[in-house]
Amino acid sequence: MSQYEKSEATDCTTMDRREFIRKTAVGAGVLAATLALHGYGASVVEAATGTKGRGVDLAKLPYKYKDYNIILVSFDALQAAHVGSLGYGRNVTPTIDAMAREGFSFTNDISVASWTVPASMTWFTGVYPSEHRLTNKFSVFNPPDNNKLSNLKELSPDLVTLAEVLKENGYATGGFTGNAGVSGFFGYGQGFDRYFFEKGKFGSMGVSIPRALEWLQDNKGRKFFMFLHGYDCHGQNVPAGGFDYRFVDNGYDRKFTGSAQEQEALREEGLEKGAVALRDEDVKFWRAIYDEKIQRTDAMFKGFLGEIEKMGLMDKTIFVLTSDHGTEFHEHKRFDHGFSLYNELIHVPLVIKLPKLKAGRTITDQISSIDVMPTILDLLDVKLTPRLKKQLRGESLVPALRGKAVTKDVYSETDYRQYTYKRSVITKEGWKFIYTLEDRSRELYNLKTDPGETRNLVDVEPRRAYELEQKLFAHFASIGHDLNARQWIPGLNPVYDSQAKGAARK
Numbered sequence: 001m002s003q004y005e006k007s008e009a010t011d012c013t014t015m016d017r018r019e020f021i022r023k024t025a026v027g028a029g030v031l032a033a034t035l036a037l038h039g040y041g042a043s044v045v046e047a048a049t050g051t052k053g054r055g056v057d058l059a060k061l062p063y064k065y066k067d068y069n070i071i072l073v074s075f076d077a078l079q080a081a082h083v084g085s086l087g088y089g090r091n092v093t094p095t096i097d098a099m100a101r102e103g104f105s106f107t108n109d110i111s112v113a114s115w116t117v118p119a120s121m122t123w124f125t126g127v128y129p130s131e132h133r134l135t136n137k138f139s140v141f142n143p144p145d146n147n148k149l150s151n152l153k154e155l156s157p158d159l160v161t162l163a164e165v166l167k168e169n170g171y172a173t174g175g176f177t178g179n180a181g182v183s184g185f186f187g188y189g190q191g192f193d194r195y196f197f198e199k200g201k202f203g204s205m206g207v208s209i210p211r212a213l214e215w216l217q218d219n220k221g222r223k224f225f226m227f228l229h230g231y232d233c234h235g236q237n238v239p240a241g242g243f244d245y246r247f248v249d250n251g252y253d254r255k256f257t258g259s260a261q262e263q264e265a266l267r268e269e270g271l272e273k274g275a276v277a278l279r280d281e282d283v284k285f286w287r288a289i290y291d292e293k294i295q296r297t298d299a300m301f302k303g304f305l306g307e308i309e310k311m312g313l314m315d316k317t318i319f320v321l322t323s324d325h326g327t328e329f330h331e332h333k334r335f336d337h338g339f340s341l342y343n344e345l346i347h348v349p350l351v352i353k354l355p356k357l358k359a360g361r362t363i364t365d366q367i368s369s370i371d372v373m374p375t376i377l378d379l380l381d382v383k384l385t386p387r388l389k390k391q392l393r394g395e396s397l398v399p400a401l402r403g404k405a406v407t408k409d410v411y412s413e414t415d416y417r418q419y420t421y422k423r424s425v426i427t428k429e430g431w432k433f434i435y436t437l438e439d440r441s442r443e444l445y446n447l448k449t450d451p452g453e454t455r456n457l458v459d460v461e462p463r464r465a466y467e468l469e470q471k472l473f474a475h476f477a478s479i480g481h482d483l484n485a486r487q488w489i490p491g492l493n494p495v496y497d498s499q500a501k502g503a504a505r506k
Contacts (some may be wrong), residue, residue: 060322079326103353116181152187178203205230270334
């Protein structure tokens with residue numbers, strides 16, 4: 001087992017917040033706030049207070065980190081409900097939780113899509129999947145001879161990416177990923193000096209992290225932007241050396257072993273039949289397997305942070321931790337992700353950890369993954385060109401760091417493998433509306449009273465459903481996508497070779 005795969009279950013503790021504020025706010029906090037008012041950053045706050053930011057007035061800090069490093073980390077397929085800092089009881093994310101306690105934890109971040117290809121590209125373009133157009137693996141799939149992989153430069157040549165913007169501003173840019181949905185073939189490497197994607201599919205941080213650290217050794221003297229990604233939580237990834245079943249009940253009869261083949265079979269059964277028949281103990285088993293994967297991933301990330309610390313980069317680096325989407329474990333009788341827009345698939349973690357500042361702030365406002373790119377650019381004090389201002393659909397979350405309300409309506413979409421075409425809106429008030437374009441079916445949920453989305457209220461609240469339908473369609477029309485302008489016919493656009501009996505092979 002490598003140093004990145006060793007499990008770490010020890011939780012971190014901090015001083016009682018009220019006691020700390022009582023001891024520091026009168027003197028050091030006032031001085032720090034005064035410095036912040038004059039435009040000094042977190043490093044000056046630390047020097048003045050000796051507290052690394054605790055006890056200061058967070059609302060008055062400038063939050064400008066010009067020429068600092070930035071590391072964007074994607075824990076692929078990490079469901080928000082399995083993160084300790086977001087309320088999960090089992091201690092599987094101690095490293096992420098520790099960063100959440102010291103940083104800013106957004107508890108209600110909604111992804112624009114429910115699977116990797118469309119969701120991740122939104123971080124790098126700041127637009128919705130309908131706009132960047134990486135909505136499926138193939139832009140054309142007409143076997144056997146007319147198959148064309150989706151590519152950002154071909155589909156949306158006018159879009160500029162986050163990596164391109166930062167490269168133009170003097171940043172070294174490196175991406176280190178597990179391939180598959182963030183493969184360089186799709187255009188994810190656009191703007192990166194180096195973009196590594198592991199051979200094969202659904203690669204591990206156990207591979208991408210060492211490559212990332214090698215690159216950092218060569219670039220630590222420069223300001224840098226790094227994208228770090230791995231599929232370790234994903235259903236199609238199995239830990240090197242197999243599972244140790246650390247969370248599986250001793251009495252489980254091992255009907256399943258947790259293999260990628262079993263997971264794929266359950267996913268496809270759910271797509272074909274609309275549901276998967278599983279015993280409660282089977283669902284519990286799969287969640288236990290998932291937790292083992294998450295804990296292993298968290299331990300690898302801890303090892304990565306340790307190396308960053310050894311390089312002396314922690315005090316000059318911003319961390320943005322998130323996931324592209326969650327995954328379903330039978331909440332709505334299916335497995336995996338992509339096919340629906342329920343919250344187990346689109347509610348994701350988001351943690352922003354700023355250097356030399358221990359903020360410890362939880363932000364409950366509803367925000368969108370489309371806000372990641374403008375937030376990063378704002379934190380790095382990168383001037384937006386008119387072209388980029390026009391492109392970006394999201395908003396910087398820096399005002400939220402200052403304590404201002406930023407909650408808003410959020411929109412999501414999926415055209416997953418052309419099995420289905422769905423669009424959704426979640427309002428600031430907690431109403432959720434899902435529209436399925438191929439059959440015009442509608443779903444309405446009150447997330448405040450029904451967070452599990454179990455009771456469709458379309459017939460109970462017809463007026464509200466109508467109003468949200470109009471809002472949803474108006475939103476997509478406003479970004480140049482009239483949902484009434486075409487027919488939405490289910491078809492075949494495979495992600496996995498097995499789905500098209502070899503026709504999908506490159």
